[in-house]
Amino acid sequence: FYFPAFLIGPSLTFTEYMALIDETLYKDVAPASPNSSKRVPVGRKRVAYQKLAFGISCIGFYALYGGKFNYTVTADDWWMAKPFWYRFLYTQIVGVVQRIRYYGAWSLTEGGCIFTGLGFNGFDKDGSTLWDKAANIDVMNIEFAPNVKVLLDNWNINTNTWLRNSVYKRLAPPGKKPGALVTMYTFMTSAIWHGIYPGYYLTFFLGGLVSSAARQVRTYIRPFFLPALLPPKSKVLPPPTLIKRVYDVLGTVACLVIINYMAAPFMLLELRPSIKAWTTLLWYGHVTVLGWLILGQAGGFRWLGKLVKARAEKAASKEAMKVHMEMEERENKLASGMMTPSTSGGTLVVPPFDVAMKGMEEAGDALMQGFANSGHLKKT
Template identity: 45%
Template sequence: MDGLFNSLADSLGASVDQIKLIACLLVSYPLGSIFVRVPTVGLKHAFSISVTLFYLLGMLNMFNALMQLMLDILVTYYLSKGMTDKRMPWLVFIFVMGHLLINHTIRSLFDLSYETMEVTGPQMILVMKLTTFAWNVHDGRRPADELDKWQLERRVTDQKFPSLLAFLGYSFYFPGFLVGPFLEYAEYDALVSEKLFKSATPPPHLHDPSFVPQRLLPSGRKRVGYFKLVSGLVYLGLFVTLNGKFSFAQTLQPWFGRITLAERLFFFQIAGFFERSKYYAVWTLTEGAAILTGLGFTGYNEEGRTLWEGAANVRVLNIEFAENFKMLLDSWNMKTNVWLRECVYKRVTKKGTKPGFKSSMMTFAVSAIWHGVSPGYYLTFVFGGFVTSAARLVRSTVRPLLIPVPGQHTTSRSFNKKLYDWLGVVLTVMLVNYAAAPFMLLNVEDSLKCFSRVAWYGYFIVGGSLFFFNAGGSRALKKAQAKRVKDYQDKLAEEKEREKEREESINGTAYESESGSGISTPTTSEETHVMPIAELIAQELEKHSEKTL
C-alpha cells in the first residue's frame, strides 16, 4: 500500500503523509454511508473504533501514537468515573494538555515539518474531546440551577455515564478523529442513538401530514455531504497547484525584495488565501464525511429543506469577506472556539463574576500551548490580541457614527456605511494575512524578514489605530456620537412641535375664555362652540381606543 502512496506523492509533488491523510478523509465518505446502516448502537461504536484503528495502523503506521492516545483516553475515563471531587476536570485538563505539550516540544526539537503526520495532530482533537467530557461529567454532578444552557444540554450524569465501549466509540469517532470536527459526548450519543433526528419531521404546513418516513434519518444528507466533498476537493486542488507559487515562504526569496512594494502587498494577500485553502480543504472534506454519518443535522429551513450546519468548522465566505475581525474569528476553527469558550474562558472565571482580563489571558495561553511551541504561533496570537482590541474600539466608536441612531428608521445603508463595510473587508483580510504569516513560517527570524518585506504594514495599521484611540480619539468620537443623538432628538422634538401646531391650525384656534382654557371649533359660519380641554382629551382617548381595537 505504501508503494501506491509513494507513487501518488511523487506525481503530485506532495508528501506521502499528506496523500495518506487525504485518502483517509475520502474513504470516510463511503464508510459514513455504511455507518448509518449499522443496526445497533453497540455495533456503531465498534464500527467507528475499527475504522479509526485501520487509519492509524493500516494507513498511517502510527502504532506508538495509538498507545499514547489510548493512555489519554483511559486516564480520562477512569478519572471522570471514579473521582467526584470538583478538581477532577482540572486534573484531566492538566494531564492531557501536559502530555500534548510534551509531544509538541518533541516535534519542535526534531524540527518535523507540518507535512509530517505524527501523534500531535489527532491528539489536539482528542484533547478537546476529553477535557470537554470531563467538564460535562462535572456539570452532571452539579445542581441544574447552577448551569447555563450549554452546560445543561450537554452534561453527563452518573446515571448516564457511558460504558467503556461507548466512550471509545466517542473518542475514536472516525470522520473527525484526524483533523476534526470535535464534538461533545452528548452530541455523539444523540447521533448513534438517533435521538438527534427525533425532531426530523417538518412543520405541518411544509409536508403532507399523512406521510410517514421510512427512516428516522432526515433527507438531504447526501446532497450536502457530497457538495462538501466537491468543495473540499476544489480547495485542495487550488492548494496543490498554486500554493507552491503563492505562499508566505516566497516572501523570503531574493526575487520578492526586487519587485515594487505595491506588487509585494498584492502578492502577500493572494498568498494568504492559498495558505488558508489547505485548511478549507481538510475541514470541508471532514465536515462532509461527518454529515454522511448523520452528524450536523440542525433542523429545517422555511422551505422545508434539511439543514446540516452543526459539523462545520469553517465558513469560507464569512472569512474571505468578513467586515470585521470578530466575524472572521467566529467563522474560523469554530469548534476550537467553542472549546476554548466553554472549557477555559468560563471555567477560570469565579462564580458570580463576569469574565475579564484574567479569563482572556488564560484562554490565550491555553490556545497558544494547544497549537504548539513554535515562536511563530505566539507572534500570531499576540498580534491577534492587539488587532481584536483595535477592532473593538473601531466598532464602538466609529461604527455608531455611520448607522442610524436609536429610534431612527432607514430602508438602506448610507454611502458612508457602505464605504465603512468595504474598508472593513479589505482591512480585515489584510490584517489576518499579516497575522497568519508567522503561524505558517513558524520561527521569529523568517517572520520578521517577511514583515519587513511588506513594510510592517500590520504593525503600522494596528499600532496607529491604538495610539489614535488612546490619545483622545475615542473620547472625541464618543462626543460626536452623543452630539449626533442629541441633534436627532432635537430634530424629532421640533418636528413634533410643528405637527402639533399644524393640527391646532386645522382643528381650531386656541384661546382663553372666562370659563377656562378651551379650543374653538367652527360649527357654522355664524357660531362658535367652546369645547373644554377635559372633553377634548376624553374624545382623543376614545379615538385612540377605537384605532387600537
C-alpha cells in the same frame, strides 16, 4: 474512536457523538417507512457529496498554486528587490491561496461527519433538513466579512465556540463584560492548543490585539456611519444606506489586509522567518493596530466618544424640534376647525365632510364681509 473528527476537527462534544450512536439525534425525524425503525433524515448523502466535491476542488487548487503563492517567498532575494506595493498586494494573494487548503480539509471532514449522520442540525422553516452541525467554516463570511468578529466567528467555528464558552466567558469578572486581557488569554490558549512553534504565538498574540482594536473601531467609528439616533450597541439591524455599505466594504478590505499579514508566522512556524516576513512588509499590521490602540488610550477614544454623544444629542434635538412643530401645526389646525379631536384616543383627525364644508362657508362669508367693509367690493 470517531475518525471523521479526529485531530483536524471539527470539535464536537461527546454528548453529540453519543446522540449519534443511540440515534436520539434523530428523535424528531419520522421513520423511513412504517416497517422500519431507522430515523436517518433525507439529504445526508447529497450534502456530503457536495462537501466532498468542494473539498477536493480546494485541495486541487492549492496543489496547483500553493507552491507559488506561499509565505516562504518572503525569504527570497527577488522578494526584497520588489517595491513595497508589490509585496503588499502579493501578500493578499498569498493569504487567500493559503487559506484554501484549510477550506478543503475542513470541507472533507465536514462531509465525513455528515455522511455518518453527525452533521444533522434539525429543520429549517420550510421543513428541509439542515446539515450544518459539523460546519467548521463559512467561506463567504470569511472572505467577505465586514468586520473582524464576523471573520473569526466563521473560522474554525466549533473550536471558537469551545474557546468562547470554556475560556472567554469563564475568565470574565463576575457581573462584568470580558475585557482586552480576557481576549488575550483566550487567544493565547488557542496558541497553546495549536502547538509549540513560535509562529503560533506571534500570530495569536497579534490576533488578541486585532480583536481589541476592532472592538474599539465598532464602538467609536461605526456610529458615524449609522443613523445618529441608533444606539452604537443596538441589536437592531441598521438600514442599508450608502454610507453604511461603504463602511462594510472598507471593513472587509481592512479585515483581509490585516488577516493576511497576521497569518504569516502561523504558516512559517519558525521565529526568524516570521520576523523577516513581517519586516519585509514594514510591520504594517502592527503599526496600524498598535497605532490605533495607543492613540485611543492617549485620549482619542474619549474624544471620539464625545463626538458620538454630541452627534446623537444634536439629532435628538432636531427630532424633538420636528415633533414640537408638528404638534403646533396640529394645534393650529384644531383651533381653526380644520381638525377635530378624536373621541377614541385624543388624536387629531380630519373633521367630517359637512363640518368641514360649514367651516369653509363661514370662512368665505367672513372673507367677503371683510372685502365689503374695506371697500374692495361694490354692492349691486
